[in-house]
Amino acid sequence: MNAVVLSVLVMLILSVARVHVVISLFIGALVGGLVAGLGLEATMVAFQDGLAGGAKIALSYALLGAFAMAVAHSGLPQLLANWLIAKLDSGDMSTSQKVARWTKFGLLGGIAAMAVMSQNLIPVHIAFIPLLIPPLLVVMNRLQLDRRAVASVLTFGLVTTYMFLPIGFGSIFLNDILYGNITSAGMDVSNVPVMKAMGIPALGMLIGLLIAVFVTYRKPRTYGDGKQADAIAQVEIQPMKIAVSLIAIVVCFVIQVWMTMAGTDADPLLVGALVGLMLFVLTGVVKWNAADEVFTGGMKMMALIGLIMITAQGFASVLKATEQIGPLVEASASLFAGSKAAAAFAMLLVGLIVTMGIGSSFSTLPIISAIYVPLCAAMGFSPLATVSLIGTAGALGDAGSPASDSTLGPTAGLNADGQHDHMRDSVIPTFIHFNIPLLLAGWVAAMVL
Secondary structure, X not given: XXXXXXXXXXXXXXXXXXXXXXXXXXXXXXXXXXXOOOHHXXXXXXXXXXXXXXXXXXXXXXXXXXXXXXXXXXXXXXXXXXXXXXXXXXXXXXXXXXXXXXXXXXXXXXXXXXXXXXXXXXXXXXXXXXXXXXXXXXXXXXHOOOHHHHHHHHHHHHHHHXXXXXXXXXXXXXXXXXXXXXXXXXXXXXXXXXXXXXXXXXXXXXXXXXXXXXXXXXXXXXXXXXXHHHHHHOOOOOHHHHHHHHHHHHHHHHHHHHHHHHOOOOOHHHHHHHXXXXXXXXXXXXXXXXXHHHHHHHHHHHHHHHHHHHHHHHHHHHHHHHOOHHHHHHHHHHHOOOOXXXXXXXXXXXXXXXXXXXXXXXHXXXXXXXXXXXXXXXXXXXXXXXXXXXXHHHHOOOOOOOOOHHHHHHHHHHXXXXXXXXXXXXXXXXXXXXXXXXHHHXXXXXXXX
């Protein structure tokens, strides 16, 4: 069996079997390297070399967690939660049920809008999740809202936006990486409209979201209030703290947007979170003697996502070192020589496998583009169909990967009170509802465009 396929399968099977994702990634990388003939030492060296690539991400998310905890300490999230709960408690039974229904869909709609804007209008990616979601868990509990639906909404906004809209992170994914790599591989796609190419795959994602929200996870699900309710009850609301919190959030986002637009090499998330933290300390919202406890608590909230992403970088490094991604693509295509339909399905499936392992669509595209472009040309796919096929193959697997920030981010927010399992409540639901319809929609696009 191809080492890449075996490595990803081992990682996924272990993760589903409740082996910690970090251990699953490490064992999967080890199996892949040994099967590919790298040997133990070369496999470990490749793994270790990849770890450095995730260090900056881990530190950025740790500081973001500390910033989120400082915002919670100010009482701003509690103010929002209290207002929503008061709305739910007002009126008679029939009115309350109507309010609860509208509050539920308003909450999901607002979260979806934030997820979409996080990719373009305010390009902070998953930075908003630990700020917005944890304080709303009490409201979700009152509504008996299934958090798997919320995870699906978040992942939809994070993934579909960058794979369809060429703005913000979408400009990087579509213009710089997708079109750039296809052009470098020898195909002229300068006249191919990107939104037309990715429209059908994006529609597949939308169908998956509607099924998740209105069919699969529409029934009420009961959660205990637990420590989240206790933590909220202990926060004292003061106007000055609320004002400072709002200013810190605005400053943090403005810095990130400005640095992103300016194209600076410095990490916008790292700088923005650090400046926001300093505002809380300097204004006295977070006292000096309490700063250590607040910051440590926040860093703990995001420590797991940072550790998983560091390990995922090592896993991806081993997959590349095996040099078996190219042979996997070529072998899959050769099995279906002469059949465009079968070849398209095989290329999409390989893209899913690679991204599930690496955990990043942005990292998958450069790997597969150089191989896919000549294959698409040889099979007779049009430039429009080629863009759609390669773009979909890259995006497949971002939703539903244990190591993707599109699933790790939602888990970090929804599991703030320990009642949301990463694999069963984020990874598996998003894999089923997004990868399956996206694969089918991408195949249809490749056939009709």
